[in-house]
Amino acid sequence: MKKHLRIAMAAACAFAMVGAFALFGCSTGEQKADEPKADEPKAESHEAVELQLFAANSLSKAMDAVQELYTQDHDWVTFKDTQYLSSGELNEQLAGGAYADVLISASKAKMDEAVDGGYVDEATRFDLFKNDxxxxxxxxxxxxxxxxxxxxxxxxxxxxxxxxxxxxxxxxxxxxxxxxxxxxxxxxxxxxxxxxxxxxxxxxxxxxxxxxxxxxxxxxxxxxxxxxxxxxxxxxxxxxxxxxxxxxxxxxxxxxxxxHKKIIYPAAVCKDSKQAEAAAEFLDWATTDADAKKLWQEWGFELVTE
Incomplete structure (x- = not known):
C-alpha cells in the first residue's frame, strides 16, 4: 500500500514540475502586447514647433494648401498666421522688427535687399519658383x-x-x-x-x-x-x-x-529665426515631396529645380 502511495505521489510531483516548466516557458516566451519588440524602432518624439512665414502675396492660396499638407505628416509643426504682402512690404515689416522664420520673395532684387538689410541668412538662400x-x-x-x-x-x-x-x-x-x-x-x-x-x-x-x-x-x-x-x-x-x-x-x-528680368521667387531662412532647422526642413520638403510638387503645379507655380 505504501509502495503504491509513493508511486502516486512521485507521479503527481513529476506532473506538477512539467506544468511549472510549461508555464514558465509561456511567461518568458510571450511578449506583452503593449511592449515594443527589440528590433522595432521607437516612435520619434518631437518638440512642438511654430513657424512664421513671410511670403509674397501671389503665393497665398498655394502656400496655404502646402502648409496644410505638411502638417498632416508633421503634426508637431504649426504655422502662425502667414503674412502675404508685396515683397517690398515684407521687407519693410522685417526692417521694422517683425519676426519671421522664412522669407519668400517674388523678386531677386527684393531678396537682395533683405540680405543687405541683414534680415535673412544668405547661406540658406535659394531660388524656389519661376513664373510668367x-x-x-x-x-x-x-x-x-x-x-x-x-x-x-x-x-x-x-x-x-x-x-x-x-x-x-x-x-x-x-x-x-x-x-x-x-x-x-x-x-x-x-x-x-x-x-x-x-x-x-x-x-x-x-x-x-x-x-x-x-x-x-x-x-x-x-x-x-x-x-x-x-x-x-x-x-x-x-x-x-x-x-x-x-x-x-x-x-x-x-x-x-x-x-523683362527673369521672374524668380527666392526663399531663405530669416537670420533671427528661433526655429532655423525646422524652417530649413520645411523648405526642403516643399521642393522635394511629390505631393507638394503637385500642389505647386496645380496653383500655377513651377519649381526652379524641375
Missing part, C-alpha cells in the same frame, strides 16, 4: 472674346493708348516687371533712358507716354488682378499663377520673357 507675366482682362469683356482663345494681345496693342491698364506699384515685383516690359514699347520712361531687363522698373514714369493718365497703380498683384475682374481697367499685368488664384479673368496675352 501675362495680360488679363475681365472674362466677359470684349477683349476676352476677341483675344482669349489665341492669347494674341500684345504689348504693341497696349501701346496704342486705347486701354486703361492696371499694374503693381514700385513695391510690387510684378509691377516692376510690367514697367520693364512696357518700357520696350515706349509706355514707361526710365531716368536712365534704358529699357527692358536693363532697368529696375522703379523711379520712372508713364507721363508723356501713350499710357499717360491711363495707369491704375495697386499695392499688390492680387489687387491688380481684381481691377481687371471688376472691369475697372481693360488690361492688368499679373503673374500666370494669379489666374489660378482669382476667378473672373482671362489671359489675353503672354508678355515676352526677353522684355
Amino acid at each position: 507675366l501675362v495680360m488679363v482682362t475681365g472674362e466677359n469683356s470684349e477683349l476676352a472674346a476677341k483675344y482669349g482663345a489665341d492669347q494674341s494681345f500684345t504689348l504693341a496693342d497696349v501701346a496704342t493708348g486705347n486701354y486703361a491698364v492696371a499694374v503693381g506699384d514700385e513695391s510690387v515685383p510684378a509691377g516692376n516687371y510690367a514697367d520693364q516690359a512696357l518700357s520696350t514699347v515706349g509706355c514707361y520712361t526710365d531716368p536712365s533712358g534704358k529699357t527692358g531687363s536693363d532697368i529696375t522698373g522703379k523711379g520712372g514714369t508713364f507721363d508723356g507716354t501713350p499710357l499717360d493718365g491711363k495707369v491704375n497703380l495697386q499695392t499688390s498683384v492680387g489687387n491688380v488682378c481684381k481691377q481687371a475682374e471688376s472691369g475697372a481697367v481693360d488690361v492688368a499685368f499679373v503673374y500666370s499663377s494669379d489666374v489660378y488664384r482669382f476667378g473672373g479673368v482671362k489671359v489675353i496675352g503672354v508678355v515676352p520673357n526677353d522684355t
Whole structure:
C-alpha cells in the first residue's frame, strides 16, 4: 500500500514540475502586447514647433494648401498666421522688427535687399519658383472674346493708348516687371533712358507716354488682378499663377520673357529665426515631396529645380 502511495505521489510531483516548466516557458516566451519588440524602432518624439512665414502675396492660396499638407505628416509643426504682402512690404515689416522664420520673395532684387538689410541668412538662400507675366482682362469683356482663345494681345496693342491698364506699384515685383516690359514699347520712361531687363522698373514714369493718365497703380498683384475682374481697367499685368488664384479673368496675352528680368521667387531662412532647422526642413520638403510638387503645379507655380 505504501509502495503504491509513493508511486502516486512521485507521479503527481513529476506532473506538477512539467506544468511549472510549461508555464514558465509561456511567461518568458510571450511578449506583452503593449511592449515594443527589440528590433522595432521607437516612435520619434518631437518638440512642438511654430513657424512664421513671410511670403509674397501671389503665393497665398498655394502656400496655404502646402502648409496644410505638411502638417498632416508633421503634426508637431504649426504655422502662425502667414503674412502675404508685396515683397517690398515684407521687407519693410522685417526692417521694422517683425519676426519671421522664412522669407519668400517674388523678386531677386527684393531678396537682395533683405540680405543687405541683414534680415535673412544668405547661406540658406535659394531660388524656389519661376513664373510668367501675362495680360488679363475681365472674362466677359470684349477683349476676352476677341483675344482669349489665341492669347494674341500684345504689348504693341497696349501701346496704342486705347486701354486703361492696371499694374503693381514700385513695391510690387510684378509691377516692376510690367514697367520693364512696357518700357520696350515706349509706355514707361526710365531716368536712365534704358529699357527692358536693363532697368529696375522703379523711379520712372508713364507721363508723356501713350499710357499717360491711363495707369491704375495697386499695392499688390492680387489687387491688380481684381481691377481687371471688376472691369475697372481693360488690361492688368499679373503673374500666370494669379489666374489660378482669382476667378473672373482671362489671359489675353503672354508678355515676352526677353522684355523683362527673369521672374524668380527666392526663399531663405530669416537670420533671427528661433526655429532655423525646422524652417530649413520645411523648405526642403516643399521642393522635394511629390505631393507638394503637385500642389505647386496645380496653383500655377513651377519649381526652379524641375
